[in-house]
Amino acid sequence: MTTTTDNADLTRRDFLYVATGTVGAVGTALALWPFIDQMNPDASVIALASTEFDLAPLEEGQGVTIKWRGKPVFVRHRTKKEIEEAKNTPLAELKDPIARNANLPPDAPATDENRVKDATGKVNEKYLIQIGICTHLGCVPQGEAGEYHGWFCNCHGSVYDTAGRIRKGPAPRNLDIPPYKYITDTKIVIG
Amino acid sequence: MSGHSTYEFKNPVARWLDSRLPILSVVRAQLVDFPTPRNLNYWWTFGGILATMLAIQIITGIVLVMHYTPHVDLAFTSVEETIMRDVNYGWLIRWMHANGASFFFIAVYIHIFRGLYYGSYKSPREVLWMIGVIIFIAMMATAFMGYVLPWGQMSYWGAVVITNLFSAFPVIGDPIVKWLWGGFSVGNPTLQRFFSLHYLLPFVLAALVFLHIWALHVTGNNNPDGIEVKSEKDTVPFHPYYTMKDLFAIVVYLMVYAAFVFYSPWYLGHSINFAPANPMSTPAHIVPEWYFLPFYAMLRAIPSKLGGVVVMFASIIILFFLPWLDKSKVKSAKYRPLYRQFFWLLVIVCIILGICGSQPPEGAWLRVAQLATAWYFIHFLIILPLLGFLEKPKPMPSSIAEAVLGKDEEAAKA
Amino acid sequence: MKAIIRLFTALGLSLAVITGQAMASGSERKNAEDYDFSFEGPFGKFDRAQLQRGWLVYKEVCHNCHSLKYIRFRNLAEPGGPEFTEKQAKAIAAEFEVEDGPNDEGEMFTRPGRLSDAVPSPYPNEEAAKAANNGAVPPDLSLIVKAREGWDYPWYISPIIKLFKGNGGAEYVRSLIAGYQDPPAGEEVKEGLNYNPYFPGHWLAMPPPLAGEDVEYADGTKPTLIQEATDVAAFLAWASMPKMEERKRIGLMALLYMGVFALLMLMVKQAIWSRIKH
Numbered sequence: 053m054t055t056t057t058d059n060a061d062l063t064r065r066d067f068l069y070v071a072t073g074t075v076g077a078v079g080t081a082l083a084l085w086p087f088i089d090q091m092n093p094d095a096s097v098i099a100l101a102s103t104e105f106d107l108a109p110l111e112e113g114q115g116v117t118i119k120w121r122g123k124p125v126f127v128r129h130r131t132k133k134e135i136e137e138a139k140n141t142p143l144a145e146l147k148d149p150i151a152r153n154a155n156l157p158p159d160a161p162a163t164d165e166n167r168v169k170d171a172t173g174k175v176n177e178k179y180l181i182q183i184g185i186c187t188h189l190g191c192v193p194q195g196e197a198g199e200y201h202g203w204f205c206n207c208h209g210s211v212y213d214t215a216g217r218i219r220k221g222p223a224p225r226n227l228d229i230p231p232y233k234y235i236t237d238t239k240i241v242i243g
Numbered sequence: 244m245s246g247h248s249t250y251e252f253k254n255p256v257a258r259w260l261d262s263r264l265p266i267l268s269v270v271r272a273q274l275v276d277f278p279t280p281r282n283l284n285y286w287w288t289f290g291g292i293l294a295t296m297l298a299i300q301i302i303t304g305i306v307l308v309m310h311y312t313p314h315v316d317l318a319f320t321s322v323e324e325t326i327m328r329d330v331n332y333g334w335l336i337r338w339m340h341a342n343g344a345s346f347f348f349i350a351v352y353i354h355i356f357r358g359l360y361y362g363s364y365k366s367p368r369e370v371l372w373m374i375g376v377i378i379f380i381a382m383m384a385t386a387f388m389g390y391v392l393p394w395g396q397m398s399y400w401g402a403v404v405i406t407n408l409f410s411a412f413p414v415i416g417d418p419i420v421k422w423l424w425g426g427f428s429v430g431n432p433t434l435q436r437f438f439s440l441h442y443l444l445p446f447v448l449a450a451l452v453f454l455h456i457w458a459l460h461v462t463g464n465n466n467p468d469g470i471e472v473k474s475e476k477d478t479v480p481f482h483p484y485y486t487m488k489d490l491f492a493i494v495v496y497l498m499v500y501a502a503f504v505f506y507s508p509w510y511l512g513h514s515i516n517f518a519p520a521n522p523m524s525t526p527a528h529i530v531p532e533w534y535f536l537p538f539y540a541m542l543r544a545i546p547s548k549l550g551g552v553v554v555m556f557a558s559i560i561i562l563f564f565l566p567w568l569d570k571s572k573v574k575s576a577k578y579r580p581l582y583r584q585f586f587w588l589l590v591i592v593c594i595i596l597g598i599c600g601s602q603p604p605e606g607a608w609l610r611v612a613q614l615a616t617a618w619y620f621i622h623f624l625i626i627l628p629l630l631g632f633l634e635k636p637k638p639m640p641s642s643i644a645e646a647v648l649g650k651d652e653e654a655a656k657a
Numbered sequence: 658m659k660a661i662i663r664l665f666t667a668l669g670l671s672l673a674v675i676t677g678q679a680m681a682s683g684s685e686r687k688n689a690e691d692y693d694f695s696f697e698g699p700f701g702k703f704d705r706a707q708l709q710r711g712w713l714v715y716k717e718v719c720h721n722c723h724s725l726k727y728i729r730f731r732n733l734a735e736p737g738g739p740e741f742t743e744k745q746a747k748a749i750a751a752e753f754e755v756e757d758g759p760n761d762e763g764e765m766f767t768r769p770g771r772l773s774d775a776v777p778s779p780y781p782n783e784e785a786a787k788a789a790n791n792g793a794v795p796p797d798l799s800l801i802v803k804a805r806e807g808w809d810y811p812w813y814i815s816p817i818i819k820l821f822k823g824n825g826g827a828e829y830v831r832s833l834i835a836g837y838q839d840p841p842a843g844e845e846v847k848e849g850l851n852y853n854p855y856f857p858g859h860w861l862a863m864p865p866p867l868a869g870e871d872v873e874y875a876d877g878t879k880p881t882l883i884q885e886a887t888d889v890a891a892f893l894a895w896a897s898m899p900k901m902e903e904r905k906r907i908g909l910m911a912l913l914y915m916g917v918f919a920l921l922m923l924m925v926k927q928a929i930w931s932r933i934k935h
Contacts, residue, residue: 068924327900483929498919501912505907508904598812
């Protein structure tokens with residue numbers, strides 16, 4: 053049944069087994085990729101990833117929620133009072149001192165100016181554009197509510213100010229600002 | 244499965260688990276140490292190939308369901324636009340699934356004919372064989388319903404023609420067809436139930452495969468010499484001998500499969516299925532997928548509607564009785580000179596039936612199909628029982644070891 | 658390869674004569690003329706310039722009646738296709754009016770096309786298409802090359818020819834578009850239909866779409882009838898199989914890998930079985 057083999061032969065065979073096993077494992081791993089990648093957003097979803105919005109019809113004190121990538125985006129034409137409140141808040145009072153603005157470097161401070169800056173660096177403090185998802189666990193906060201006159205999340209009581217910055221409650225971060233830019237003075241494209 | 248292994252695991256965790264749930268010793272006994280005849284040839288690798296194809300079909304199928312929409316207005320678009328054009332690697336997964344069905348059937352036909360050639364259906368493997376026939380039927384039902392899902396012209400008209408088969412039965416026929424359709428024609432309810440069942444049946448298949456392997460491991464493998472295992476000298480452990488041989492065969496088989504998936508992905512399908520289903524207009528030639536063609540030929544060979552349906556179903560049902568129709572004591576065609584010739588004649592007849600099934604049922608084609616259908620039944624119902632009495636088998640070796648090693652060496656060792 | 662196919666064809670045809678086999682009944686037609694498109698074969702790729710010319714023919718001529726609903730303008734800029742620049746694709750999209758809405762007032766409105774839009778259909782619905790074309794709906798062209806076959810051969814040769822030459826869908830489109838003729842003497846003229854030897858049954862509703870010089874090619878290619886037909890056939894082949902280049906590229910890597918792995922497995926299997934006599 054068995055044949056005698058010398059040591060050199062044995063090592064050569066061991067090498068063959070290990071090499072084959074490795075090649076097989078690498079191939080299987082590569083073949084897995086399509087089955088994982090198919091769950092990522094497909095080409096049609098990615099193509100729809102930008103939304104245009106006309107700000108002109110929005111009156112002072114009016115806010116709307118529009119859909120971008122299936123998520124609510126708050127667009128608010130802020131009143132002078134709201135802007136003043138946001139500007140007068142010292143950075144030291146903020147729970148989260150980072151701007152969380154996708155158009156700025158990740159360490160930009162959460163000044164009011166940085167909350168309304170678009171991808172080209174244009175600042176229009178009248179319009180605040182932010183993703184309407186509480187940074188705690190994903191609920192949509194209510195507008196013009198809460199003790200800081202900004203947003204209030206019913207789910208777990210997070211309170212945001214008039215610049216969408218977290219002031220109280222369990223949420224860890226300010227509301228996120230999506231990537232956007234002004235294509236005219238009153239028209240933005242999000243994404 | 245058959246008795247417990249007495250294997251003692253060295254690893255304490257393995258020993259702890261195994262004394263509570265002997266899953267490791269079952270795997271060890273059935274997939275590692277399992278004594279397997281040492282003379283199995285490459286025709287025996289198709290069992291492993293089939294298991295691989297079933298796994299590929301289930302995995303690609305689950306993925307496709309994530310993107311497919313079972314609705315008459317959206318099914319075609321969800322396949323041809325979303326899956327084929329937008330989903331990352333959707334085209335690859337779709338073509339793997341579509342060609343996977345064909346390569347599943349290629350393998351199963353080879354597997355079945357291997358069983359016929361070497362007499363694998365004979366005692367004590369009758370139950371193993373019959374479970375196999377049930378698996379074959381379940382495969383056909385699954386494949387048929389799967390082909391309907393892309394909702395192209397051939398999908399639709401295939402569904403119409405095949406479901407109408409049931410209308411052949413007197414009295415109960417029409418109510419059955421309406422029940423199958425969930426309406427007065429093939430429509431959205433039909434598509435949705437086919438989708439549901441197409442998803443369900445592969446798991447039933449997997450369970451049947453488990454039973455098939457269970458039955459196999461009770462009796463052990465048949466082998467090219469058709470001699471039962473007598474001693475340990477007749478066998479080798481399943482691992483590494485047959486794991487590595489099967490794995491090699493699987494890779495080679497998958498290469499052929501991949502060549503079709505990547506270079507001729509719709510060669511085995513029908514062009515007209517790239518046109519969306521149109522219930523108002525039937526394409527010029529309605530032809531089922533290639534793996535149904537022999538049965539389709541039998542269906543159309545009989546000039547009566549009910550007769551055709553009965554003959555077609557009978558051609559499969561007859562396989563259940565095969566273990567008792569074949570009266571020969573000898574299993575392998577290797578030692579049955581007459582049966583061997585009739586076996587190859589049957590293979591040719593089945594191929595002829597397949598060709599007839601792809602042609603319009605007129606003139607010479609119809610007559611050829613009728614003759615071939617008749618021969619199919621004559622083979623099983625007359626030739627096989629007669630051969631048991633008429634045929635003089637060739638002398639056989641006394642054991643597998645003798646067949647492999649030769650008489651002298653065997654004697655020397657003993 | 659060519660020689661083999663020719664040999665098989667000759668063999669098949671002579672067999673057909675001997676057996677008196679009728680080629681096809683009822684839907685008789687001439688086989689499409691074989692043509693070596695750049696995308697044929699295991700390493701074939703689309704000719705970008707040709708696809709761009711084909712798009713022009715589709716847009717200027719075919720689009721008057723035929724939709725192309727599975728092609729989105731962004732596809733025109735994707736790798737493996739005509740590969741217009743994104744800027745060009747955006748400009749092409751903007752030439753089309755796309756229906757969108759409803760807007761805030763609940764009204765549908767039109768706007769210039771964007772990259773994410775599908776090529777808009779020339780008719781608002783199937784009934785309108787039918788009414789405008791004497792009851793024959795012009796088929797959508799997104800999958801036409803895959804949905805049509807260019808040639809019929811006898812049963813004993815067809816599987817082999819089609820394995821090497823494919824179904825001939827692109828050749829069919831090319832031959833059909835450039836192949837209109839006067840009906841042969843003795844053939845009964847069918848009112849409202851046009852004679853074309855490549856069409857199954859010979860009479861089709863579509864009038865000759867191209868005459869030559871129908872478009873002006875930016876790359877200076879002379880827009881003869883057959884040139885236009887070839888270009889649009891190539892473009893429609895791409896529209897039918899936009900992932901073809903990716904498919905062939907991945908296929909090559911997969912097969913090479915599997916070849917190496919199969920060889921290694923064979924060696925492993927031999928090494929193991931050499932332990933015993935078998």
